[in-house]
Amino acid sequence: MSISADTLRGHTDTIILTQLMRGDNYGYEINKTIQQRTGGQYGFKEATLYTAFKRLEAAGLITAYWGEDGPGARRRYYSITDAGRETWRKNCQDWQNTRALLDALINIEEE
Amino acid sequence: MSISADTLRGHTDTIILTQLMRGDNYGYEINKTIQQRTGGQYGFKEATLYTAFKRLEAAGLITAYWGEDGPGARRRYYSITDAGRETWRKNCQDWQNTRALLDALINIEEE
């Protein structure tokens, strides 16, 4: 992971919600997808990931259920709620705003 | 300040270094400039600002000196060091990278 995680701090929840916008999924798979999508540049540490799930669940943005007993280790699936979708939309707008702001603040040219 | 500060967490140092790339300056003025540049959308809380100066100074990225005794309250000026300029360049690249990464991770389309 070549990216310093602190620069993504605060966006963890949005990243997870984005994955759940594509459909129910479980932690390990979500993290794998993120790693694939970033060409191995970024992935959550497990503690960060599961802490985030707890936080999102407590906030009512996702719900959780155990997957059917199939082969392999048990999986805990997560589903985004309406409130979660709402938050996701808001966070995406915030990101657009943050992006523009930082672009402006990291530019040394005179305005 | 309409922006949720947590989404900018981790970029405080880079923002300050950017201001100092334009020349020596003191805390209050730096913050004013940032507020102007963002149309009042963002500015550091004083505790955050002065904590950051201490951190940057301890890391050898900036140096500090008291301004000449002019009228008004005393000012503590900061100057960016070579190490600071180096860090600034690196942080700017990190930001480009982070930007691209987040844009990808917050997109619900299939790749």
Place this chain on the structure above:
DNA sequence: AGATATACCTTGACACACGAAGTATATTGA
């Protein structure tokens, strides 16, 4: 039988942001 991959969980420590409160000086205006 042992290694590896999958999959989840908890604890404790640390860093950053910030609310709150304080210090001090110069200017503005009633």
Place this chain on the structure above:
DNA sequence: TCAATATACTTCGTGTGTCAAGGTATATCT
């Protein structure tokens, strides 16, 4: 003249998110 406001810096304590470290458990591969 004296209170309010703006300028300017400082410190303390608290909260939150990240993560290193450690743990549990199942299935597959050699």
